[in-house]
Amino acid sequence: MDKHIFIGGGGADYGTAQGLSLKYANRHGLIAGATGTGKTVTLQILAEGFSSAGVPVFLSDVKGDLSGLAASGSVEFKLHEAFTKRATQIGFADYRYESFPVTFWDLFGEQGHPVRTTVAEMGPLLLSRLMGLSEAQEGIMNIAFRVSDEEGMPLLDLKDLQALLVWVGENRDALSLRYGNVSPQSVGAIQRQLLVLENQGATQFFGEPALDLADLMQTAPDGRGRINILAADKLMGSPRLYATFLLWLLSELFESLPEVGDPDKPKLVFFFDEAHLLFDDAPDALVDKVEQVARLIRSKGVGVYFITQNPDDVPEDILGQLGNRVQHALRAFTARDQKALMRAAETYRPNPRFDTADAIRDVGTGEAVTSMLEAKGAPGVVERTLIRPPSSKLGPVDAITRAGVIATSPLAGKYETVIDRRSAHEILAERAAEAAKAAAEAELAENAPPAPEAEEPREFTAARRYSGSRVSGSSARDKDDSGLGAFGEALTGAVLKELKGTTGRRIVRGILGGLFKGR
Structure with a gap:
């Protein structure tokens, strides 16, 4: 028998109990609604349901409220x-309070385990999107x-990327011949955007140890799936970094996980809150890439659920x-707003008992209009549903509880x-140091005094003096006749003087310029 995650039910004015089939949970989903209508609670009870079914979950905690999944609800709670009463009304017979296995993550390493990836893993497309680069800069x-x-x-x-861009700028002539124009203005613009990223805290995100995707797909000893919660309240101050990170994570899952077809339940469920930022x-x-990933990643056993205020925030092909x-x-x-409401209503399979548009407009907090996939993946008839109450704590946990969960x-x-391996920054620094050392040694050799001549026997010295006194006059005349006497000495002196000041720099440029050719 197919297993379901209980979502809610009804009373006199509501439909039958609504459940999300685990078999079709990797067909993706949408949680939408205006601010304050109950999207966070719906996300919380879905995470609880998946965890109880042994399915790991990844979600972002934009407001800090979802950290309550790590603690049990309480009878002392005001609600x-x-x-x-709600549990009794909707027939949720086994409702009880409990906590769930949670792993906290944080790009800044403050409210959870640090999350990192390398610049190479992020890739040029997503990095360019992250920095808002032009086509030429990309x-x-x-x-x-x-x-x-x-x-x-x-x-x-x-710092690896910054160092390599400096090298690209210095060798732009050779690179332009091979790859097309490399302008120093564009390189400078990229460096400025990297500085902006640094100021937003991206320095902590790029590096090692990089995130191991297997750590997001763990289960607890009791068989429940671990709920991975990304602290995103501070991260939302850099919305482009937030959206790019989640898209990178989704892409990594798509590229790394094997094909599993249609499993009985997902291998992982990924909730993308504030989806409009993407x-x-x-x-x-980029939109085409997201559509491709959403279409194909379900065969990897991953369900993706977008959370946003209005369905119009999601492109039609993805919706x-x-x-x-x-x-x-x-x-x-x-x-x-009315047009958006009508478009949202048109995407549901109608129910003859009520008008879908009216229901979407009239449902109160903690209520929703729901439609779940049924047999053979067909969409179910739309129903008005009272969302079940959460079993975990409603609202955030305190700092002491969070620290205990992390520890x-x-x-x-x-x-x-942090691990800082030898990479582009260190390699380029080493090559520059080697070039500078070679230049210094060459200049030192040029400026070294000539080696003293060995002392000759007296008889040879006397003979050479006698010979020299006889030919000195003609030798001098030969030099003067050739025109290479005083002028030659002056030319040689000028060249040596120029080399003393520039030889070192020429050697450095020569070695660095040859790096691209395969040092």
């Missing part, structure tokens, strides 16, 4: 009576990555792939210490 970023591969200079952290001002190429839907109230105060995590200590 306890309302929760128990081209230079691709050149830098190509040079990194060909020269064996790993790009692990931001698509705001996104180029067509059409979201079969499991929980739609909280939409406000329709303006003509534009007792099976991943404690794995990611906290």
Whole structure:
């Protein structure tokens, strides 16, 4: 028999109990609704349901409220009576309070285990999106990555990329002949954007040890799936970094996981909160990539659920792939809002008992219009549903509880210490040092005094003096006649003087300029 995650039910004015089939949970989903209508609670009870079914979950905690999954609900909570009444009303017979196995993560390493990836793993496309680069600047970023591969200079952290871009700028003439124009203005613009990233805290995100995706797919000893919570309240101050990170994570899952077809339950469920940030001002190429990933990643056993205020925030091609839907109230105060409401209603399979658009507008907090995939993946008839109450704590946990969860995590200590391996920054610094050393040695050899001549026997010295006194006059005349006497000495002196000042610099440029050719 197919297993379901219980979502909610009804009373006199509501439909039958609603459940999310685990068999179709990898067909993706949508949680939508205006602020304050109950999206966070819906996300919380879905995470609880997946965890109880042994499915690991990854979600971002934008407001800090979802950390309560790590603690049990309590009878002392002010909404306890309302929760128990709701559970009875919707037929949630086994409702009880409990905590869930949680792993806290944080890109800044403050409220959870640090999350890192390398610059190379992020790739030029997502990095260019992250920095808002122009087409020409993105081209230079691709050149830098190509040079990194060909020269064996790993790009692990931001200083690696910064050092390599300096080298690209210094060798732009040779690179332009091979790859196209490399302008110093574009290189400078990229460096400025990297500085902005540093100021936003991205330095901590790029580096090693990089995140092991297997750590997101763990189960607890009791068989429940671990709920991975990314602290995103501070991260939301850099919305482009937030969206790019989640897209990178989704892409890594897509590229790394094996095909599993249609499993009985997902291998991982990924919740993408504030989904509109992913698509705001996104180029067509990026939207196409998200659509491709959403279409194909379900065969890897990964379910993706977008959370946003309005379904219109999600492109139509992607929205059409979201079969499991929980739609909280939409406000329709303006003509534009009313059009958005009608478009949202049109995406549901109608129910003859009520008008879908009216239901979406009228449902209250903790209620929703739901439609779940049924047999053979067909969308179910839309129903008005009372969302079940959560079993875990509603609201955030305190700092002491969070610290205790982090300290007792099976991943404690794995990611906290930064590893700085030899990579592009160190390799280029070493080559520059070698070039400078070679230049110094060459200049020292040029400036060294001539070696003293060995002392000759007296008879040879006397003979040479006698010979010299006889030919000195003619030798001098020969030099004067050739025109290479005083002029030659002056020319030689001038060349030596010029070399003393520039030889070192010429050798350095020569060695660095040859790096691209395969030092």
